[in-house]
Amino acid sequence: MVSYKELGLVNTREMFAKAIKGGYAIPAFNFNNMEQLQAIIKAAAEEKSPVILQVSKGARNYANATLLRYMAQGAVAYAKELGWENPQIVLHLDHGDSFELCKSCIDSGFSSVMIDGSHLPYEENVALTKQVVDYAHQYDVTVEGELGVLAGVEDEVSSDHHTYTDPEEVIDFATRTGCDSLAISIGTSHGAYKFTPEQCTRDPKTGLLVPPPLAFEVLDAVMEKLPGFPIVLHGSSSVPQEYVKTINELGGKLPDAIGIPEEELRKAAKSAVCKINIDSDSRLAMTAAIRKVFTDKPGEFDPRKYLGPARDEMERLYKHKIENVLGSNGKAE
């Protein structure tokens, strides 16, 4: 058993309370490789932003669970080396799908876990979430639960359409499970195709797709039921169209990829939404940058020469999110 406290990590409790009070949100960035982690830490350290490093089950399988955990430990040391004296870094399991997976993460030094029982019948979701909370809280590890189903792929679970969170269920769920934060469904979804073209309108000037608005009325109703309770938004990539364009122009194929407008995320960040999950945008930044090097310098075969620019692009993206969308810069001096 390794406690996250020995690794210099923190849980989400205080971070979320401050974020709700301060009207900003904490970035939760997924990582599964060194370049992503370097970019996240550099951006957070330079911006002095609290940050949540998210690891999915798929990422653990891809990179090796032990290696990823040590990378997160190394990230704390790296942050200090960059001059961030008091790094506020959470290591979080994204979309945990079983008690055993959550336990394995807690036992190896994670400071926060998500148990995603959103696809289960309500009572089963309550029971599983409570089981994880009871274990996690013994070690002061915080737990995120989920109510409502997001469209798209949630790790290995996929759904064709979303079911908004039912505000009538949230008090019962939070009380009976004891979870520390709640992921809700208000129209966001995972991946780079968050809306079909049929769900969108087209901007006559730019020709770009304009997605339908998020269900802020559901968020408002949840906040009314659970005042001050930390709310989480998954599927919050904005799918920057400049990356999509670069990728498509340089041999890629991402037709009609579309995300959540930044305006809507800015609005959410000012509310009880205190954790905003972003993964796909980092994948797009990396892919666009690598395609550019491959096109401009076809003779290049040193991975550092294309992973380096990809890392720089991700760092720019993370800083932009922190400063211009979530407003978490300067909140972890």
Ligand code: G3H
């Ligand atoms: O919510 C899903 C995250 O983007 C993680 O995706 O399961 O492909 O690692 P992944």
Ligand code: 13P
């Ligand atoms: P995106 O696919 O929109 O980046 O969402 C990521 C996410 O919710 C991770 O849990």
Ligand code: ZN
């Ligand atoms: Zn998610």
